[in-house]
Amino acid sequence: MPERLGSRFLAVVGHPVTVALVVAFGLGAVVIALTGGDPAAAFGEMLTGGFTGSGLRNTLGRMIPIVGMALAFSLAFRSGVLNLGGEGQMLMGALFGTMTAIVLPGPGPVVIVVAVLVGAAVGALWALLPALGQTMFQVPLLITSLLLNYVARATTSYLVRYPFGEPGAAFATTVAVPETNRIPDFQLLGGGISISLFFVVALVLLLAVVYRRSVFGYETAMLGYSGPFARYGGVDVKRKTLAVMGLAGAIGGLVGSHLVLGETYRYIDADMIAQTGFAWTGLMVSLLASNRPWAILVAGFFFSGLQIGGFAMERSTDVSFQLADVIQALVIVAVVSRLGLTWRRRRKLGEEIGPPQPEMEAAHVGEV
């Protein structure tokens, strides 16, 4: 059926994600050219550097925080809850997870499990603050969750410099996590990747099933589709808001704990502040993937590869690695601006409604 094949082709080409990628890489090329670089060479290095050889291994490692934070964001955003506090939830969870791993005696595996659970719990508590602010005081959590990032930065910086800091260190850091209490690596492509990767993939699987198969997944999705519909069907909106925020914060805390226990083995203040970018990359990945877990895995792989490829690009061309960030942000701007091409079938709401009804307009315009 060539006709159908044709329309499928058009659907893929005209899909907002395709259009966004073209727009973003196109604008990226313009930026490179304007700043005196060679776009083709830069993009070539970026792709080979990110998706082949040891670069591929690094990409897989980077997927842990990026996919993790994307899952955290998606969990709340599916229900229409815009959690901009991923940074803070990650930092708070990381620091307390780390301190648990440092001070808790006992066999390594037990300590690791307890430590990441503490990290998750602290992340969850941090996320519940703005959620409670919204459900109890009607203060929009989108703004409070974001403001709390700055409070979390200051709090963790203070704690890691003073009470939790390594005495006599030149910079703010904790002592190293004992070797027994570190998350182990496995070997792949000639190097180590943290086994956290398996947990992230398992989380993708778990959330995919939960979203699709559970009462919780169903109710939270309906809440995101239409608040009035969910309320009409008996979904408790406040409880769901608290639940999704708590879970999102818990995942953030897990990711934070991994970044220390599985990667750096010390909570170094400056490093961790730099790593908060993962929260934002994760947000973008989730937006690109429309909050779907498997799509997040794919989009997370792609964005991770762009970032790792960015480093390779900087080494061999004169284009600095932050180009990856620029391209990612451009992709999201284009997706959110609905730059899909117009041959996609558009839903025509007005046509089904028929003659205008004054009550319907009143819902928009609002009666005085």
Next chain:
Amino acid sequence: MTTELELRGITKRFPGVLACDGIDLTAERGEIHCIVGENGAGKTTLMSILYGLFPPDEGEILVRGRPVRFNSPLDAIRLGLGMVHQAFKLFPSLTVAENVIFREEPAKLGWIDRSQATARVKELADGYGLAVDPTAVVEDLPVGVLQRVEILKALYRDASILILDEPTAVLTPQERDRLFEVMRRLRDSGRTILFITHKLAEVMAVADRITVLRNGRAVAELDPSTTTPEEISRHMTGRDVEPVRAGPSKGVGEVVLSVRSLTVEGAHGLPAVSEVSFDVRSGEIVGIAAVAGNGQTELVEAIAGIRDVEAGSITVAGVDITHLDVAGRRRAGMSYIPEDRHRVGTAAAATVAENLLMGYQRSDAMRRGAWLRRDAVVEHARRLQEEFAIRVSDIDVAAGTLSGGNLQKVALAREMTHDSPLIIAEQPTRGVDIGAIEFIHSRLVAARDRGAAILLVSAELSEIQSLATRILVMFEGRVVAELDPDRVDEAEIGLHMTGGKVASA
């Protein structure tokens, strides 16, 4: 007399609906011309065309003898039309004067001449007896005053033809009488008023001429001095459509829904429902007949748990649900087909299967612990799709792609399938095609026959008359009459709904 406005053969089609079917209408300078008709008769569509909100498919509009085309309301305003919408189009945080002068501000170099603005608004208001304070902020004003502001807006723009769309729906009787005085004064100053209403008593009180619309057609032009409310009502409902009566009830059983002294607060702090008490028994359909805005929506939302109850109690099958949440009410045995099927009754982005599940996702049939029984959900959806003839290629299609009638079937199927003791059906057939209407009616009757208690709210008199075992008429937040559908005709119900009986009593 000179003709101010003439409509010739105005026709407007929406998919599946012929909203206006060759309407002719002539309004003279200095007359109050009433346009009456049931919901869906085409009044609002006709006025929207006249005000430039959308163009007619066929027909022409003549203003003072000259054919005109309106591409936007602005064109209509420039040619001297003014419209007072049902939902006021005012800016709440602006003052009365600011609302009136908006975009036609008296100004010097961009600076608004506030004293001139206030003075001109005051002068206009005083000239027509429209008591308003130009410096008051609109959101602080009662509804009756807002309407005067809307009229001032039109007069400020020098409207010679004033369209009032159901202006009395939101007014107290005293405010209504003042409005009528203003309308007469405007008429005497040579303006033309198109007055759209349901309420026959009002028509008789102010009209100089009456045009009756039915099913998109102008079916009669009447002179109020020679006609009667009964005759108008007959034209509105039409003798040719003989209502199909549902078969007699198979026997009425125990009380299922019991509402006692229910009071619900509405907009502006006034009670939308006052002291309403009634029962609905197993095996009967109780119809609530009311013109939009008389408290029926608030009554239903209070029973469904979406709106707070101020006083009184609601019992379903012996369980006091007055303070239960929605989930608790559903467990107590309530199903609800809401009026707003696009926003409340369904979620456009969710699939048909997901829409069919809502409200029962926690029932034992549909879940095992925390998990949905996928097979049960799918089977449930397929069964309902077939049983209710929901025309959709697959149950995994987004509900937003369905037509209005099919979407309503989704909500209907979901709410009817669980054999709830109580079913609330709110405007269940609004905006759906004839085939779907018959189908929905037959399902409601079937539910009644299996012993459900059904509360039916509808603005369609014919629907209520054909389905209901008993009719409760609501007017201004109260139940004003209980009628036996076999002993009254539509004209009489209509009189109760429009307060005609109250006014003449």
Next chain:
Amino acid sequence: MLAQLVDVSLWESVVRALIPVLLAAIGGLICERAGVFQISLEGMMLAGAFAAVAAAHVTGSAIAAAVTAAIAGVLLSLVLAFGAVSRGGNAIVLGVAINILAVGLTSFLLPQLFGVRGSFQPEGGVRIPGLVIPGLADIPFLGPVIFDLSILGYMALLLVPATWLFLFRTQFGLRLRGVGERPLAAETLGVSPTAYRYAAVITSGVLAGLAGAQLALGNVGVFTEGISSGRGWIAVVAVMLGRAHPFGVLAACLLFGFTEAFGFRLQGQGYPVQITDALPFVVTLVALVLARRRFRRLLDLTASTV
């Protein structure tokens, strides 16, 4: 001890701290009045700071720096205007994306154009010029506090009454408010919501860009990555707390400026910088909770994000 902490020089630093926030917040309030929720102030401020420093480096001119900063803000604002106003995209999500874009662009261009990372000090030591108003500056207390500022500082303070006059006394201000409150009603009367919203968003771009210029070239003369450090978000909160009223927003900015200045002072007394850095955000959060139930519109907006 409190007397030591609160004196004229504290109020001088209060006013200096609030100026960039106030500039951005006025832009935000104009958008809010036009019915666009503007949360990309942070990103536009950051882009403005970078553009100002870059232009100062190349041209050595403060005027060129300010103009370039404003242009940078406008370019980003056009992204929001196009995506949210013309395409009907979600303004909140788009605003977040624009903020991320600004972070990415500035940290990309910094090494790309100037070969440095972290921070960059332009040649020539260009500053936004200051102006001591003769006579007035000698008034005790008030003189040093509000008559010894940069040009952009005066601009920010004068914009408060000017915005008030614009909104509440001019034709365009009236129409802007109408558009923001009831776009359909305004359109019916012949006022285009699209045009007014574009104008408002572009204005916020100019002002947030200038706020960035003031931030980078006001006192220090350097661009640092993330130099806006949450001030754009504080401006968003100021618009909320001040209920989009110029004097209310000024009051909210004063609260912020005071906590920042007070924090500096505490730092001088030996309190850890981390604690004093958090102070403005903690105070802002507390103020939001105290001012609760004023944010219905925003809650309604966020309820429909998917």
